[in-house]
Amino acid sequence: MGAEELATRFFEAGEARPALNAGELGTLAASRLFRGVARERLLERLKPNGEVSLRPGAVLLEHGQRNANIYLLVAGRLAIFLDDDARIPVAHVEPGECVGEISIIDDEAASASVVALEPSRLLVTNAAHLWELMADEPAVALNLMHILAERIRRNNVAVLESYRQQAQLRTISTMDPVTGLHNRRWLNDMFIRQIDRCARARLPSCLAMLDIDRFKSVNDSYGHQAGDRVLAQVARVMLKQLRPSDLIARYGGEEFAVLLPETALPAAVAALERLRLAIGQCQTAIAQRATIRVSVSIGIAQWREGWSLDELIQAADRALYDAKQAGRNRVMLAQESA
Template identity: 40%
Template sequence: MNATDRALIEQNQLFRGMDFTSVEYMLERCSERNLVAGESLLQPDVPNHHLHLIVAGKLSVRLAAQESLEHATLGAGECVGEISLVDGKPPSALVVASEPTRILSIPHDTVWSLVNHSHEIARNLLGIVAGRMRNDNRALITSNDTRKQFEHQAYVDALTGVHNRHWMADAFARTMHRCALNRRAFTIMMADIDHFKRVNDTHGHLVGDITLKTVARTITEKLRPSDLFVRYGGEEFAMLLPDTDKFNALMVAERLRKAIEDTTINHGDLSFQVTISIGITPTQNEEKLESLIGEADHALYRAKKQGRNRVVIFG
């Protein structure tokens, strides 16, 4: 190796805090390699028998399942391939040069000779492996947080903050099955804001959005923690009340209707009130959700036809 490369290798994290001249002779069996941008150094499931020291340039680490996404970037003074050294298994990631890169590849048996020769190298190698595991743990936590965020966005209505129809299908089905299994009554409700189009046409969509959020919040506050509540679409909401028979469902529906009727929508100098119509279908049989929604929707339609701001039971 030339003097420039020697100086760069001496600064590598593997040789930190030690006398490099005491082990320099052990690197005579090592090979130097020049990678062009885009060239692979390590590939998933391809055996790796070297610890690779980055002399100059940069390497991009990409997870096998997402080779188009960069997981980490490694530069001069760092190394790669240490996990294969420890566990003897092929790499789990793809490592490619992101620019022209010069590598010093140390065979595994030479690395272990260096470890046996120097406590400093053993300590440094342990630190490298621990650092890699720590970074992977951080990446895993970030990935899980991102996944949870995506799940939240997929199942929660962005405007009102209540669950949406994507969440409804599974959540309603599970609760219905549990109630039917225990021979407990449950009720499906469909609620719709009366004359909502008039609100939008008269006051604008911003006020319409405020109305939707106010109605959703008011209903949420009046329901039990065990009740399921979703924005079904537009100005329509769906609810599933477990352990609720016809008599109690009527009481709940009237309480919701009255709560909305008594709520004032405020925006600047504007104040007004809206009402809701509700259709309900109580049952204790595990019928298809679509059928029960249809029945509650039919009852809701009748409530609208009868003058709105009222509760109607299907049947």
């Protein structure tokens, strides 16, 4: 920041302060900070310690900078940024508004950066004078409380919106757009959590790998849009047939993974047999007046002490391979679980 961008002058003791013109006085008198203070009283009690002139782009306050003054904007426009690298301001400062007051109240460094958007002029008042002014004019203290409360509320709204956006991004990053199921990224986190929970409670858990039989021929014969419809239909049947506590994810391609927590092998086999039959009975519309049915092959493995998620998936995947080799459209157990 060059000297030509910002000019600050502090008044010497006994030096005559430059008079506010009628427009500037009217701006301050009408501001929220001085609401309820008569113009005559404001002219008498407001004793700035200096003035600042800013060119566009000049930085008045930097995030983390120590500050002992409150700045009253009498002309121009400022922007507030949460840090030096931010490109979008979180707020704007208009004539009659102030900045720097938080640093005075909590005696901490500036919580944001303040930059001029256009040629601006500000009056500078130090902490001691601000406290005197509030003691003499209680309305100023009350107004400042209202201003700070509004800023806190506005910041809370901004933080909440940020949390919502982050949650949406997390959801997008862990969802499969074709099926509406969670994806492999989510699986790698949530499956491990549930397996660990069951292990700590000494409860069984089973994992199944499910593959749509001859799915490539569906894509080759009817196109990828038809293939997507089949994937989505299989996902809907899985959500309907399995328990809310069961975890379902699209593993990749035409393959799905299902974790059945707190479930021993016999119950898991029964649940997945019901699922296999339900998928086989379901028809998927692929074109006008045209429907197809698909079957699925399923491999199941029960978690064993000391196994990682990858080892559990590999065991279920080997069982899935055995189901394919045995003629498809069946449920097979991993040899480790048999």
